[in-house]
Amino acid sequence: MRILIIHSDYLNYNVKNKTPVAEEIEEAKKQGAFDESLVVFTAVEKEDEKNPSAIVKNLIKEIKKVNDQVKAENIVLYPYAHLSSSLSSPKVAVQILKDAEEIIKSEGLDVYRVPFGWYKAFEISCKGHPLSELSRTITADEEDEEEGEKKPS
Amino acid sequence: MRILIIHSDYLNYNVKNKTPVAEEIEEAKKQGAFDESLVVFTAVEKEDEKNPSAIVKNLIKEIKKVNDQVKAENIVLYPYAHLSSSLSSPKVAVQILKDAEEIIKSEGLDVYRVPFGWYKAFEISCKGHPLSELSRTITADEEDEEEGEKKPS
Ligand SMILES: [Mg+2]
Numbered sequence: 001m002r003i004l005i006i007h008s009d010y011l012n013y014n015v016k017n018k019t020p021v022a023e024e025i026e027e028a029k030k031q032g033a034f035d036e037s038l039v040v041f042t043a044v045e046k047e048d049e050k051n052p053s054a055i056v057k058n059l060i061k062e063i064k065k066v067n068d069q070v071k072a073e074n075i076v077l078y079p080y081a082h083l084s085s086s087l088s089s090p091k092v093a094v095q096i097l098k099d100a101e102e103i104i105k106s107e108g109l110d111v112y113r114v115p116f117g118w119y120k121a122f123e124i125s126c127k128g129h130p131l132s133e134l135s136r137t138i139t140a141d142e143e144d145e146e147e148g149e150k151k152p153s
Numbered sequence: 154m155r156i157l158i159i160h161s162d163y164l165n166y167n168v169k170n171k172t173p174v175a176e177e178i179e180e181a182k183k184q185g186a187f188d189e190s191l192v193v194f195t196a197v198e199k200e201d202e203k204n205p206s207a208i209v210k211n212l213i214k215e216i217k218k219v220n221d222q223v224k225a226e227n228i229v230l231y232p233y234a235h236l237s238s239s240l241s242s243p244k245v246a247v248q249i250l251k252d253a254e255e256i257i258k259s260e261g262l263d264v265y266r267v268p269f270g271w272y273k274a275f276e277i278s279c280k281g282h283p284l285s286e287l288s289r290t291i292t293a294d295e296e297d298e299e300e301g302e303k304k305p306s
Contacts, residue, residue: 082288121281128274135235
């Protein structure tokens, strides 16, 4: 799984057209607005299908590690296919994101999952401090890869 | 070279801290604001060092192909290391981006290059239509790869 984490003043989105892999969503999910958020853009990869639960675990570990430092008010899981050229099936991707959302929520954090498989208009700000943009490869291994730390844009 | 193209209503940026690979910039480049733009996030890769001029050529070809469809008013080249885990040297990256800027400008288009190697705060909108987010791998080959067409976020 490839992720791009952006510590943002705001993220707003509106769903537009469906794609063939769009998940069904309630009316309330058709738009969203989040201030002071850690936005986690995610691309679940083919490789991740082998051990989804380990991916979920390591994703959450990475998110919490970053959020312990930046202390955002919300965590937003945003599906972003463009981060990888080797995507998993939509089914696995949605399940991994749902599981991550549920576990993070159960730990008392404010977390939100943006709909999968829809074209979306969005606006985002990036705060610009050294930890406000991070990219990672999440694997099923016990130790996460630490590639990309503090890489400038 | 990995690129992520976003057709945006606006892009604003402000440079923050320098990184060790920051290019020297004039005062005027420390911030920028662009409406109705094709924002091209770019990560120049190690592989691109073998034939930079072919990369420049194929990058421009791809940008023009997209812009022929969306007809943005500005083209903004935005260095974005997070799109790759195999980056070129900063020197090659900056030269490729400068060359692309110069050639696009010489063809009469409004093009702007965002400073390389600085932490930046930014705000961007994405319009959300099917061509408003595209990712590509640019190679030195005659025929570009066409991976990622109309991939939803
Ligand atoms: Mg407009």
